[in-house]
Amino acid sequence: MPEQQHLVLIGLMAAGKSVVGRQLAARLRLPYVDTDQLVVAEHGPIPEIFARHDESFFRRAEARAVAGALASPVRSVISLGGGAVLDSGTAKLLAQATVVFLDTDLATVLPRISRTAHRPLLAGDPAARWTALAEVRRPIYESLADIVIDSRGLSVAEVVERITAALAEGEH
Numbered sequence: 001m002p003e004q005q006h007l008v009l010i011g012l013m014a015a016g017k018s019v020v021g022r023q024l025a026a027r028l029r030l031p032y033v034d035t036d037q038l039v040v041a042e043h044g045p046i047p048e049i050f051a052r053h054d055e056s057f058f059r060r061a062e063a064r065a066v067a068g069a070l071a072s073p074v075r076s077v078i079s080l081g082g083g084a085v086l087d088s089g090t091a092k093l094l095a096q097a098t099v100v101f102l103d104t105d106l107a108t109v110l111p112r113i114s115r116t117a118h119r120p121l122l123a124g125d126p127a128a129r130w131t132a133l134a135e136v137r138r139p140i141y142e143s144l145a146d147i148v149i150d151s152r153g154l155s156v157a158e159v160v161e162r163i164t165a166a167l168a169e170g171e172h
Contacts, residue, residue, distance in 0.1 A: 006072075006077070006098070007075075007077045008078045008079075008080060008098065008099045010080050010099055010145065011082065011141060012137060012141075013133065014130070015109065016102060018034050021077050023160050025076070027160055030076055033072075035079065035081060038065035039081075059083065062081055066087075083133075083137070085141060085144055086137070100146070101145035102151050103149065103152075106127060107152075110126075147163065147167070149163055149166070
């Protein structure tokens, strides 16, 4: 990874971007930024944002948070929310970063998405909603990624190891 570039983790909801991001940042001795947490710090919990406003309000706040994180002169590991890449401005900004797509499948995330109520886009039938989002978003993630890590069946430590190995080998 070139010295000036941020390392950005993208992927579907519940792919493990936050936990992997924190551990990767610790391993690389870089600051960690979770753009969902930046939005929450400014506007409150995500389910409340959706209830008080709507998804478009959330997406605008998310795009501002991502732009701010990517504009920082301090190289960081940044985790994006699953839908952040849908914003064309965000997608363009990612060209300035090293982007890692954490690919996964429904079987891997089902235990995570079934036990939570804080994902408004998965309300109703989480498995069906996640699958529909995956169908639309996976090609976008693939097109933006410099590195793709298939995280199915891997521990967080193994995912971090694969990312650091890919960075060391310059596979992006």
